[in-house]
Amino acid sequence: MAPVLRLLLLIVVPVGLYVLLLSRSSKEQEAYHQCSLTPKNPEDRRLNKTTLRLVHWNVEWLFTQGGRGSVRCPGHMCTWPDRQAGLGHLDRVTDVLKKIDGDIVSLVEVEDCAVLGPIVDRLKSGYQPYLTKSRDTALGQHLALLTRIDPHRLLFDDSSVFYPIEGSKCLGKYKGSTSLSKHFVAHFQIGNRPITLIAVHLIARPRDRSRCGKREAQAMIVDNLIKEHSRIDGSLIVMGDFNDHDGDLNGTEPLSPLVFDLIKRKHNLTNVASLLPPIDRYTNWWDRNKNCRVDRNELTMIDHVLVSADLSDLIVNVKIGHDLFKASCDTYKRTSDHWPIIVDLKF
Numbered sequence: 001m002a003p004v005l006r007l008l009l010l011i012v013v014p015v016g017l018y019v020l021l022l023s024r025s026s027k028e029q030e031a032y033h034q035c036s037l038t039p040k041n042p043e044d045r046r047l048n049k050t051t052l053r054l055v056h057w058n059v060e061w062l063f064t065q066g067g068r069g070s071v072r073c074p075g076h077m078c079t080w081p082d083r084q085a086g087l088g089h090l091d092r093v094t095d096v097l098k099k100i101d102g103d104i105v106s107l108v109e110v111e112d113c114a115v116l117g118p119i120v121d122r123l124k125s126g127y128q129p130y131l132t133k134s135r136d137t138a139l140g141q142h143l144a145l146l147t148r149i150d151p152h153r154l155l156f157d158d159s160s161v162f163y164p165i166e167g168s169k170c171l172g173k174y175k176g177s178t179s180l181s182k183h184f185v186a187h188f189q190i191g192n193r194p195i196t197l198i199a200v201h202l203i204a205r206p207r208d209r210s211r212c213g214k215r216e217a218q219a220m221i222v223d224n225l226i227k228e229h230s231r232i233d234g235s236l237i238v239m240g241d242f243n244d245h246d247g248d249l250n251g252t253e254p255l256s257p258l259v260f261d262l263i264k265r266k267h268n269l270t271n272v273a274s275l276l277p278p279i280d281r282y283t284n285w286w287d288r289n290k291n292c293r294v295d296r297n298e299l300t301m302i303d304h305v306l307v308s309a310d311l312s313d314l315i316v317n318v319k320i321g322h323d324l325f326k327a328s329c330d331t332y333k334r335t336s337d338h339w340p341i342i343v344d345l346k347f
Contacts, residue, residue: 035113035131042150042189045126046103050347052190055102056199056239056305057340058284059093061141063111069140073111085331092335094119096324100342101125103148106199108182108241108338110144120146132156135181143184143199143240151186151197157225163217169256170212178203178214180221183240185229191347194234195311198225201241202259206302212255215244219259226267238263239305241338246271248281248301269306272318272343283320284338285327292329305341317344 046052063073064086071077074086097105097119105127110116116129130145132154145151160179164170182201187194202218203211222238230236245254246264254260264271273281282299289295307315319342325335 035116035129036133036154038130038152038154039150042152044150044190045148049191052104052345052347053100053102054237054239054305054343054345055100055105055340056108056303057105058108058201058241058303058336058338059110060089060334060336060338061109062090062093062107062115064090064115065111067111067140069136069138071139073140079334079337080331088332089334090115090118092325094122096321096335096340097146098123098125099324100321100340102146102342104188104197105146106197106239107144107146108199108201109141111140112142113144116144116146130154130184130186132184134183135179141182141201143182143201145184145186145199149188149190151188153185153187155185155187155229156183157185157221159221159224161217161220163213165213165216165220165258167258168213168216169258170209170216171255172209172212174210174213176214178217180218180225183222183225185225187229193347194231195237196226196230196234197237197239198222198229199240200238202243204243206243206245206254206300209255216256216258216262219262223262223266226263230267235311236267236269236308237305237311238269239303239341241303243302245300245302246304247274247278249278249299250297252300264306267308269308270312272305272307272312272315272341273301273320275315275318276320280320280322282322282339283341286337287329290329294327303338303341305343307343311345314345314347315343316346318342 061079067073074080080086113131120127126148127146134142160177162177186197244259245252246260281301283301283303288298321340328334
């Protein structure tokens, strides 16, 4: 190879690779940007404007490309060991969402905007995807919104709180500060009714005392979000994976009551699960003894939908979708370790 050509290759190839990587990064950032933008003229694409189906679901690592956190998913550290399992999971989630046919659907543990595209394309039901990029650098998980009603504002709050907070009920001398790394605030105008939706995913492991204080602090952030964003003349919904207990079929008590004191009781919100028989109050299965059987003491309710009194009066049906799929430890058949909460309202 001629010396001049060799020199050109040494210069051009690295520059080309840099441009390619920069371009890829720019495309990823643009995808996040577009998925977080709310339209100038929000639309309501519901066929029946007198009903609203509200859905929360932790879809358990809805990842297909590896993610952007320290855990690669699909991969050996994730529920889905390879891309085939991840794509199969995506198909099963899409099938369940089609059956649910929600109007406003909040999804937890989503990889990015790109993974929502195939779902929207397959459902063809007037959905628009939205996602705010979380600050979860450990797992790279986000909260997403699939909705037929466009929000007119979509927000993320970077504030943090020191813990233990005043009046903490957690045992131990754990100290630090935390943000609410996975959440979004969405403002809707549904008819003449303003609605604020706060979707959350609080820190995991509800029985881990070292995380109790941090969860209390995250609840304080939610409390602040409610005070800042909810309107006096509007309606409020707070829903998500709280990773904490507020009454389930086994009567599980939380390590600290402050989480629901700050969010539910302080703001006079109703947990829609209270409208269900106690035997139906479970949203999560953790196969604690690894025997691949669903034992009653392995069922708990850590997902919650909380609504203001005016919306509670409009509820005509509440369901936790236990009949939509079976729990499984087979990663090539598993849909999720959580079941969706479905709430129907009549306006």
